Amino acid sequence: MIIIIIILEKRVSLAEKIRSMTRQRRMILQELQKMTTHPTADQVYDMVRKKLPRISLATVYRNLDLLAQDGLIRKLGTAGAQMRFDGNPVDHHHIRCTRCHRVDDLPAGTVMVKDKGVGERTGYRIAGLHLEYNGLCPECQTEMQKTRV
Amino acid sequence: MIIIIIILEKRVSLAEKIRSMTRQRRMILQELQKMTTHPTADQVYDMVRKKLPRISLATVYRNLDLLAQDGLIRKLGTAGAQMRFDGNPVDHHHIRCTRCHRVDDLPAGTVMVKDKGVGERTGYRIAGLHLEYNGLCPECQTEMQKTRV
DNA sequence: AAAATAATAATAATAATTATCATTATTAAT
DNA sequence: ATTAATAATGATAATTATTATTATTATTTT
Ligand SMILES: [Mn+2]
Ligand SMILES: [Mn+2]
Ligand SMILES: [Zn+2]
Ligand SMILES: [Zn+2]
Numbered sequence: 001m002i003i004i005i006i007i008l009e010k011r012v013s014l015a016e017k018i019r020s021m022t023r024q025r026r027m028i029l030q031e032l033q034k035m036t037t038h039p040t041a042d043q044v045y046d047m048v049r050k051k052l053p054r055i056s057l058a059t060v061y062r063n064l065d066l067l068a069q070d071g072l073i074r075k076l077g078t079a080g081a082q083m084r085f086d087g088n089p090v091d092h093h094h095i096r097c098t099r100c101h102r103v104d105d106l107p108a109g110t111v112m113v114k115d116k117g118v119g120e121r122t123g124y125r126i127a128g129l130h131l132e133y134n135g136l137c138p139e140c141q142t143e144m145q146k147t148r149v
Numbered sequence: 150m151i152i153i154i155i156i157l158e159k160r161v162s163l164a165e166k167i168r169s170m171t172r173q174r175r176m177i178l179q180e181l182q183k184m185t186t187h188p189t190a191d192q193v194y195d196m197v198r199k200k201l202p203r204i205s206l207a208t209v210y211r212n213l214d215l216l217a218q219d220g221l222i223r224k225l226g227t228a229g230a231q232m233r234f235d236g237n238p239v240d241h242h243h244i245r246c247t248r249c250h251r252v253d254d255l256p257a258g259t260v261m262v263k264d265k266g267v268g269e270r271t272g273y274r275i276a277g278l279h280l281e282y283n284g285l286c287p288e289c290q291t292e293m294q295k296t297r298v
Numbered sequence: 299a300a301a302a303t304a305a306t307a308a309t310a311a312t313a314a315t316t317a318t319c320a321t322t323a324t325t326a327a328t
Numbered sequence: 329a330t331t332a333a334t335a336a337t338g339a340t341a342a343t344t345a346t347t348a349t350t351a352t353t354a355t356t357t358t
Contacts, residue, residue, distance in 0.1 A: 020355065022305065032236035038243070038252035040231050041345080056307040061346065063305095064234050074235040076243060076252060076279075078226040080346085082189050082314060085213050086223040087181035094187070094225060095271050103187040103225060104271060111264040113280065121256050122244050123287040130225075131262065131280045138272040169324065171336065190314085205338040210315065212336095229315085231345060 019070075024048075024055055025063045032064075032073055093130070097137035099144075106133065168219075173197075173204055174212045181213075181222055227281075242279070246286035248293075255282065 031047045032039070039047070045060045067073045081101040093106040111131060119126045136144065180196045181188070188196070194209045216222045230250045242255040260280060268275045285293065 020304070022354080024306075029236070032234055035236060036254070038233040038235050040233055044234060054307075056309090058308075058347080059306060065347095068234075071238055074238050076227075076233040076235055077230065079232065081226065083228065084187040084189055084225040085181055085193060085217075086187050086225055087178070087184060089220055089223050095267070095273055095275075097273070098276060104273075105185070106267065107270050110267050110270055111262060113260060113262050115260040118244070118255065118259050118282055119284070121259055122253060122282075124244050124246070124253075124282070124284040125290055126244075126282055126284040127247060128284070129280065129282045131278065133267055133271075133273070133275055133278045135268070135273040135276040141274055169335070171323085173337075203338075205340095207316080207339080208337060214316095 019066065024052060024059050025067070027052055027055075028060060028063045029067055029072060032067075038076055091128075093132065095133040095135065097140055098134050099136055099140040102137055102139075104137070106131075168215065173201060173208050174216070176201055176204075177209060177212045178216055178221060181216075187225055240277075242281065244282040244284065246289055247283050248285055248289040251286055251288075253286070255280075 027048050028044060031051075032044060035047070041061050041064060042057065044064065045055070045057050048055055048060065064073065064075070068075045078096065078101075081096075084103050088105075092108065093111055094103050095106055096103045113129065113131060115129075118124070176197050177193060180200075181193060184196070190210050190213060191206065193213065194204075194206050197204055197209065213222065213224070217224045217228075227245065227250075230245075233252050237254075241257065242260055243252050244255055245252045262278065262280060264278075267273070
């Protein structure tokens, strides 16, 4: 039996391509991990700038993206997609294609959400909720196969 | 017992302020209701333009917003808010303030999602799901009371 | 140490959305 | 019905978040 131990001190790779862990990238990750809030890119920029005053906003955006790709952080909100509108105001959920950004309705009865005391435990006055699945739509699945081989 | 039937042919008001149902507004609503897809603003624009060639894109945006305010249609996605980042990649859900756009974590165990065959029934290859509550955060609740009275 | 590769800072470009404002349409008042 | 008051529109400018570009700097490989 062969055991391989990989110590990630200088480099990070959850995908096949290895990418170097730069001072900037590490700092962005660290600062973000400290915060319990969910900052915007420019808020991250402001935090990181206190330690690395010469960092560029573009570097922050670039690295937030790469860190999310590597699964070290998460992006909240519908990335890179423009707003979409629904002619049906009745409550129902959706599924969104991560590749072509298409949005479909989830057939009624496919999901059940049970919550207990969300308002009480968060202090929010709840107005609604939205559940969104994401993945590859049928069309994009076949498209992907063509290019992959 | 008194039954009041309101026929909305010329005006719409689900809020206190009445707003006139213009040709443009009606057409945007009609076209959107026809579509089973979830079009972007410019896709709505293209559809409506076939019937009202002189309509402006700004009018489409304006009315999509007003129709959503009146609850006749829905906006999908985090309206008017910029992307937010989460230092915690472990699966968990969120609650977002509709007023100040702040995002908080939902305490673990407050919700349970049960689904059956989402992938099979939609044809999507599911990658994940995200549940987001929305409402007024504690701070904004008190802020609102100040201005209201 | 030198060459090759990758990431950065600074800045320009893009694209979606929102604001402005003169004109037109709709509603209320007379 | 006319007129005055109000609201909505079309055209376009402005804004804002994000992405692309590129010369420079840092890191990795040889
Ligand atoms: Mn829908
Ligand atoms: Mn979170
Ligand atoms: Zn797709
Ligand atoms: Zn708030």
